[in-house]
Structures are given as structure tokens and as C-alpha cells.
Amino acid sequence: MKGSNLVPFVREGLDILFVGLNPANGSNKNKHYFSVNQAFWNQLFGAGLITEEVDKLCADVEIFGKNEKNYKEWSYGITDLVRDVVDSNSKNIKPSDDDCKYLKEKIKKNAPKVVVFLHSKVKKSFLAYMGVKFDKNKYGKIGRIIENCSTMFYVVPFPIDSHHDKETKIGYYKAIKGYLDRFPQKD
Numbered sequence: 001m002k003g004s005n006l007v008p009f010v011r012e013g014l015d016i017l018f019v020g021l022n023p024a025n026g027s028n029k030n031k032h033y034f035s036v037n038q039a040f041w042n043q044l045f046g047a048g049l050i051t052e053e054v055d056k057l058c059a060d061v062e063i064f065g066k067n068e069k070n071y072k073e074w075s076y077g078i079t080d081l082v083r084d085v086v087d088s089n090s091k092n093i094k095p096s097d098d099d100c101k102y103l104k105e106k107i108k109k110n111a112p113k114v115v116v117f118l119h120s121k122v123k124k125s126f127l128a129y130m131g132v133k134f135d136k137n138k139y140g141k142i143g144r145i146i147e148n149c150s151t152m153f154y155v156v157p158f159p160i161d162s163h164h165d166k167e168t169k170i171g172y173y174k175a176i177k178g179y180l181d182r183f184p185q186k187d
Contacts, residue, residue, distance in 0.1 A: 004086055005031045008079035009064035014112035015074035015180055016049075019103065019126075021119040022082040022093050033060040033078050040118075040159035043166060047173030049074075071177065072185065079106065081122045090121055100129035108149055113183065114176055117142075117155040139164075140172055141179075152179060 004023040026036035034040040034056060041059045044050045049071050054062050060078065067073040081095050081103055103126060107115060117123045120136065127134045132145050142153040156172040157164040 004028055004083055006033060009077040010079050010106055010110060011077060012110045013075060014077045014110060016076045016114045016116060017112035018078040018116045018118055019122055020080045021090055021121050022080050023086045024088045025086060028086045030057065032058060037160055043159060043169050043173060046170040047177055049173055049177055081125065090119065095125035097129055100126050104146060107146060107151055112151055113180060115151055115153050116176065119158050123155040140175060
């Protein structure tokens with residue numbers, strides 16, 4: 001068990017907050033989210049959530065730290081459910097109630113319009129913590145699950161999940177984009 005070198009991008013007023021399971025070894029070593037494989041960034045580009053292709057080695061700073069390359073200059077952020085365990089094998093990750101409580105409080109405090117779970121284990125752990133019944137095989141829109149919080153929740157298969165093809169994942173991101181497009185434009 002090692003501490004993480006990744007610094008979450010979480011702040012008030014996000015349009016989308018992406019929630020991964022935990023820092024992976026390669027990303028932790030590179031000190032950048034999704035810096036080992038281009039798949040996540042390609043899927044966001046394919047769905048139109050980002051307006052130009054980005055280099056995986058510094059894409060998190062460009063997309064989560066700034067808004068210029070984001071569709072309609074929307075604001076995106078990222079964090080992990082289990083922030084302090086670095087491991088690329090998700091079977092070794094055991095989210096606790098404290099992890100879920102921390103995430104719930106971050107969401108309530110920062111009120112993102114959408115939260116996207118990027119791993120089925122994030123969905124399973126967080127929804128169980130919240131007492132929400134769920135279909136383990138369902139992806140896409142989950143709904144609003146935190147009382148007195150308007151955040152809409154979605155789950156998208158992990159970017160390099162081999163059980164779901166790239167086009168299916170892009171389709172989920174397009175649905176999220178469609179949902180957010182219904183909100184009034186920011187000034």
C-alpha cells in the first residue's frame with residue numbers, strides 16, 4: 001500500500017465529476033490521471049465532451065484543470081473513491097464506508113451537475129452505502145441518489161474494460177452530454 005501522487009480535481013460548480021476506483025500504478029507514477037492509456041480521452045473526444053484530441057501524459061491538467069478544450073467550456077473534475085491505495089488490480093481494492101461517506105460529502109458540498117462512476121466497483125460500493133438497489137449489469141443513467149442533492153448519477157464502463165466496446169462507452173458519454181445540454185448556458 002502506497003500513498004497516491006494524484007491530486008484530485010474537485011471544486012464547486014462542476015458540470016461533470018468523474019469518479020474512478022483508485023489510483024493505478026502507472027498513473028500514480030506519471031502523476032496524471034489516465035496517463036497510461038489514451039482510451040478515456042479518446043472516448044470523451046468521440047462523444048464530443050472534449051473538442052480536440054489531447055495527449056494522455058498531460059490531458060488531466062488540460063481537461064480537469066482548465067475548460068478551454070471542453071465542450072461549451074464545461075467544467076470537469078476527477079477523484080477516486082479509494083484515494084489512498086495505489087494498485088492496478090481492482091480485485092485488491094476494498095472500498096470502505098468511510099470512502100463512500102467522504103465521496104458523498106464531497107458531492108453534497110460541491111454539487112456537480114453529473115457524477116460519472118468509471119468502474120462497476122465504484123457503483124456497487126457507493127450505491128450499497130447509500131442503500132440504493134441496483135442492477136449490477138446496468139450502465140448509463142442511475143438517477144439522483146443523494147437526498148436534497150440535484151446531482152444526476154451515471155455509470156460508464158471502465159475505459160479499457162474489454163466487455164464493452166468503445167462505441168458503447170462513447171454512447172453513454174453522448175447521453176451525458178445530451179442531459180447536460182438541457183441546462184441553460186453559462187455566461
